Structure formats: C-alpha cells, structure tokens
Amino acid sequence: MADRAAGAAPAPPPLTHRRVLAIALPIVLSNATVPILGAVDTGVVGQMGEAAPIGAVGLGAIILAAIYWVFGFLRMGTTGLTAQAWGAGDRAEVDAMLSRALLIGGAAGLVLIALQWPLFAGAFRIAPASAEVETLARDYMAIRIWSAPAAIGLFGITGWLIAQGRTRAVLVLQLWMNSVNILLDFWFVLGLGWGVQGVAIATFLAEWTGAGLGLWLCRGAFRGAAWRESARLFEPARLRHMAAVNTDILIRSLLLQAVFVSFLFVAAGFGDVPLAANQVLLQFLQITAYALDGFAFAAEALVGQAMGARARAVLRRAALMTSLWGVLTVIGLAAAFAAFGGAIIDLMTTSAEVRAAARDYLPWMVAAPVFGLASYMLDGIFIGATRTRDMRNMMAVAAAVYAAAALALVPACGNHGLWMALLISFVARAVTLGLRYPALEAAADRPAQARG
Template identity: 35%
Template sequence: MPDGAAAGKEQAENSARGRLAAMLAVALPMILANLTLPLMALTGTMIAGHFDNPAELAGVTLGASFVTMIYMLFTFLRMSATAVVAQADGADDMELVRDTFVRMTLLAVVLGLVLAAPSGLWVPMLLPFFGSGPDVELKAMQYIGIRLLSAPAALAGVIAAGYLLGRRRAISALVLQAAANLINICCALLLVYGLSGGVDGIAWAAVVAEYAGIALALLLIAGAGFPEAPPLSLRRLIDHRHLLRLGYLGRDLLIRSLALLVSQFLMTRFSAIQGTTILAANAILLHLHTLVGYAIDGFAYATQALVGAAIGARDLRRLRETARAAFELAGVTAFAFALVFLLGGREIVVLLTSHQDIAGMAIRYMPWLILLPFVTLWSYIFDGLFIGSTRVREARDTTLLSVAAFAILVFPAYRLLGNDGLWGSFALLMALRGMLLARIWAGLSWEERLTSGR
C-alpha cells in the first residue's frame, strides 16, 4: 500500500476513534445518570407491585406517570440551559455560562413554587380525564399531592443537570443523580417497610431525594465557582437580549414539550379506559420504554453538548464527527436493549409485579417494547442535533405534526385493534418525528448546520 494511502487510512481510523471517544466520554456517564432517573418511578412501582391492593399499584403508577408528564413539560429548561451553556463554553464566554445558570435557576425555583402551591386545586380537575376509577384516583392523589411539594427542587435540579451537561461535566451529573436515586431507594424501603408508610411513604421518599439532589448539585457548582468570569452583575443578568433569547428558546421547546405531554396523556388515557389491569401493564411497559429512552437520550444529550460546543468554536469537523458517532452508538444501544427484552422480558416483568394477570398482560405486549428502540433512536438523536444548534423551531414543528397524526390515528386504531392499536400509534408517532427531522437535516448544508439557530 502506498505511504499516502496508509497515512490516510490511519488518519481516518484515528478520527473514527476520536469521535467515538469524545461522544462516549460525555454519553456514558449521561446514560448511566439517565438510567437512574426512571428508577424513582420504577422503585415505587416495584414496591407498590407487592401491595395487597392492586389499586395501590395502579394509583402509584398513575401518580408517577402524572408527575413525570408534568416534569416533562419543563424539560425545555434543561435543553435551553444545555444549548446556551454549551455554545458559550465553546466560545470561552464564562460570564455568559455563569449568568445563564443563575438566570435559569431562579426561574426554575419560581416555576416550581407556582406548580406546587395550588396543586390541590388543579390536580383533582385533571385526574378524572384518565378514567381510572375513584379508588385509583384517590391513591394517585395521595402520591401526587406529596410529590409536587418538591417541584422547586426538581426543576432547579433540571437546570443544574443542563449546566453540567453543557460544560460536558457528565461524571458530576452522574454522581449527583446516582446519589439522589440511592437516597430515594433507601428512603422508600425505610418508609414503606420500616414505618408502614404505604403510598405516602413512596411519595415522601422521592421528595427527600429531590431536595437532597439539588442541595448536592448547588454545593458542587458553587464550590467549583467561575474563576474566569467577572463579578456577577445585576444589569447583565437582566439584559433583555439574553432574556429574549432564552424566552424564544423556552417558548418553542415548551410547545414541543406540551405536544409530547399530549401524547403521554393519550397513552395513559387509552390505557386507563381499558381497565386497571391494562393500565398497570402498560404503565410497566412505559416505564421500561422510558428506561430505553433515557439510555438512548444519553447520546442525544451528549450530542446537544458537543454540537453546541462545536458551533460556539465554529468547528465544522467536530460537528460532523459528533453527528456520525451519535447515530452509530445509539444504534448499538437500541440493539442491546431489544435483545435484553427479547431474551429476558418475561423475567423483568415478573420482577416488577407479583400480580399474575398484570404480568401476563405486560408480557402479551412485550413485542412492541422490542421494536420501539429501533424506531425511537432517530427522533432522539436528531432532536439532539437540532437543539444543540438551537434550531428549536424545527424540533417544535415536527413534534407538533407527529403528535397531531398520533391524536388523529389513536382512536380508530384503538377501536379496531385494541391495545395493539394504541402501541402501534405510539410507534408511528416516534417514527414520524425521526423522519421529518431527518428530511430537514438532509436539506441543510454543513455550513448551515454550523450556524446557531438563534
């Protein structure tokens, strides 16, 4: 082989290794951190799954799903923080990094207080739409009323996670998330089995974990400080240009989150009207799907951070390599989860509940869980590319179109095919999001992709 060809091959191999290493350095800790997130809901589901009363399991799963949907509405805070911090960090603007974190943390605390304070008024108005019956609603209300007391801490924790990810400090995010979930598991076991806390004990354990998590995060971030930034300036902190940018990003990402919230509501609604057994079985499968989503989303989160840094530094090569590595590694992860569910899905379900009718129903629909990782990875990674480059309008519009298609299709599909129709409609929603984003991305030149959307 000629020397030039050998050198070119070696350079390509080094480049491939480099892009995979850069992605894994951020993604692996984020995957592990993400995998701990649904443990808060899974811990409650697993403990409640062994209660004598099936309504308690259904109530906890409904309540946890409800709280998860509400908090999902505010994921725009983390995505905005990650994108802006990553681009500022790539441009070495430490003042903007620090100011963004302070602005958004204050906003998160205010929003959390607004969410928690009147929860006793608005939650009872929404729960009947799930059609789950009075016994299940009562247990769900117990759980939700307690869980939302931690809303200020939970939303501030979202900002801390976005900041750490934007600065590519993924190991710190992992340590904090793992610590919070370990506290949650220990408290849940103590309150439920040690103090006979029941549904209330599961909820209080999550509250303690969320406040402990944000306390640890603030100590870590404040301890590191911002030595390269000038003193904090109130004038700059309330600068209308920065506030407007965050406002535009937040608006579009909030609309995107609202649309996804509608899809989650419809999934829960059409599960609940099929009865307690289907509701509980689908809840278990959705928790497992969320587990897969958090794993693949680890690559999407890493993509947001690395794309943002590449745009801030105007580094076209890094942008290309980030996109390629994200799809390669997400594909491997999707295959691994599908294989786990294919070979061990039955054992996983039995671990989560001792009720044979619920377990049997969950196993009946396990094939959808095996298929979904291959369908969803495209929407997750393309989301990471568009959000990292702050092209959030495209992420918003494609999500709106996909959820509209899901909302139109789900009722006739459910009437025709039952629960299979429900899961098939959900799979179509995820596939459509990925296809629409892929088409837009393919129409952009690399220079356009390197340009910040806002």
C-alpha cells in the first residue's frame, strides 16, 4: 500500500457499537457546552446592572449567528465529501478537501467583513431595537465580524475532522474555544470594565485561537503536497461537485429555517402567552437536536466512508447501528420530558400564565423526539452519502406538507394544530427520504464516478 503522504488513507477500524459511541459521545458532550457560553456572556454583562448591554449582546450574537449559519453547508458538505474520499483510500483528496474548505471559509469571511455595513443595517431593519441597544450591538458586531474568516473556516475544519471520526478533536476544539471565551469574558468585562466590547473581543480571540488550534489538529493534512496542489484543488469536476453538494444543502437548510420562522410568526398571532410558551418549548427541540447530533454525525462519517469504499453492507450496518442508538436516545428523551418537563418549564420562566400554557402543549414535546428521530438520522445518512439533491427535494416536499397541514389544522385547533403541523412535517421528511434510501444503497454498488 502506498504511504500516507502518497495518497492512501489507512483502513478504517471494524464497525462496532464501540466505534459508533466513540464518534457520537464527544459531539454530545461538545454540544452540552454551548449553552454554558451563552449563559456566561449574558451573566457577565448582567453584572453591569443595566438592561441595554444584555439586550445588545443577545441581539448582536443572534444576528451574527444567523449570518454565519448561511455557511453551515460547509460543515456538512465537507463531512460527506471527505468521508467518501477517506473510505475510497484517497488521502490526497482528503487533504485537498481541507484546503478547499479553508479557502471557501476564508473568502466568505472576507466578503462578510467587506459587506458588514449593509448587512448590519438590513438586520436592524428586520429586528429593530432601541437606540441604545442598537448602538451597543453595532459596537459588539463591529468587533466580532473581524473573526468571520475564522468562524466560517471552523465549519470546514469541524466537518473534516468528523469525516474521519475524529470527534474527540472536535470536543477539544470546542472546550478550548469556550474556555478561552469564558475566561476572557471575566477578565475583560469584570476585571477591566470593557463592557459589551469586552465580550466581543473575548469571542474574537476565542474564534481566532480556535482556528489556530484547529489547523494544528489537522496538521497531518499539511505533511504531503496535495493540500497545495492547485491543479487538484481547482480541478473543475471536483469543484462543480462540491458546489452542487453545498448548494443543495444550503437550499435544504433555508427551507428548514423557513418552516421554523413561519412557525414563530404564526404563533405570534395567538398572543404573547402562547408565543412565549412556544419559545420555551422550542428549547426542548434544541435539547433533542443536541442529543441526536452525535449519532447523526456518526452516520455522516460512517456512511460516507462506506460509500467511498463502495461497501453496501457496511453502509447498511452503519445506518442501522447509528439509528439504533438514536432510538435509545429518543426513548430516554421522551421519558425525561414526560417526567421532568414541568420542572424544566419552571426553570425557564417564572410567569404563571406561560408555565400553564407550556404545560398544556408539553405532550407535543414528549412526542417530538419520537416523531423527529427518523428525519434527524436520515439527514445524517444522506449527508454522508452526499445524496444532497434528494435532501433538497424532500425538504421542499416536507415544507409544502407543513404549510398545508398548518392551513388545515391551525384554524380548527389553534396552537395545538400548529405543533401538530410541525410534527407532521418531520414525518413527511422522514417518509420521503426513506423512499429514496434504496437508491442511496444501490449507489454504493456502482463504481465510483468522477466527482462532478
């Protein structure tokens, strides 16, 4: 076998439950740290004793997260394409994928820096705030935007590591960034009194040092020559294939986001209390997503590697094993939400009206993990196989089903009908993707085609 630098990837270890958990659990732990950082950011500015800084940090962070989220396709697309190259034993293409992802991330970040003023102006037009909050939020965003190349590049780095099953490295990266951010928050805000700008500088430094650590964790890619070979990096067929995959994922993600945004808009029409209750209950969906991400990411890596190796039996085993752990996870989540959902609601709000309303709709949260499992897992499977056109098309069908269900159910059942429509959309996405799964498996039997 050719040596590593010459382009051969090492043979993957046997596919076992231990291997699935080794990939999945670090992602679950990594996700668990995300809310901690948001709580610290809010807590340190809260010590200033004013409302405006809290609102400014929250609004600024949400706007930047929404802007960066547009480039989330880079994480998913990089995972699928890299995993397939890894499974095919093409180490040179694995290394080249990292360079392409970094080039896209860097270029996207520079474009955002150049367009920051119209982007921020448009954001505040959509989400207006008081003059004081907007001024502080602009100060916060004006600092953080300069780490956009690092933040978006990290999508590619994370996807590249996940593709090889190196999720412990992803956990290390997340822990580093969160630890740096939290420590600098305390120093800059409470120690030096820099206020909102201190929070922004802390995040700016965390993202750039995180990107540096990420590159160090990926240092193996830079030992050979493939990562800098322009003929390979800019090969038209590979670039077209990467562009098609990423475009499909972007459209699919925009459609999914449209469903959730419309959900909130419709809920707003029910009044302040149902809207607040829905916002509380959406955190249950967030918990579900964080818990299932680990197994969906494992499916991306393992299915992608099997697809690259043209190993249909291994692909099916990867899909089944990761989904089995997903089933066990949602059973635990549904039981926990049924037993402790009321207590969780009480932690999130002190309003008696909102607590009562949220409890009224809590059964939908007990059902949501069960009804959503197949769509989560099939997303991971289809990303790994880079069957992104199917993902895009079936998400369009699911969005249409959601709209039809909402139009039919909301007038008759109100907010209960809205939740029912959302869960129906999960099922529609699962069923339609499930119908495309046999074609996905069959593709693993065909000889590898040029990436285009």
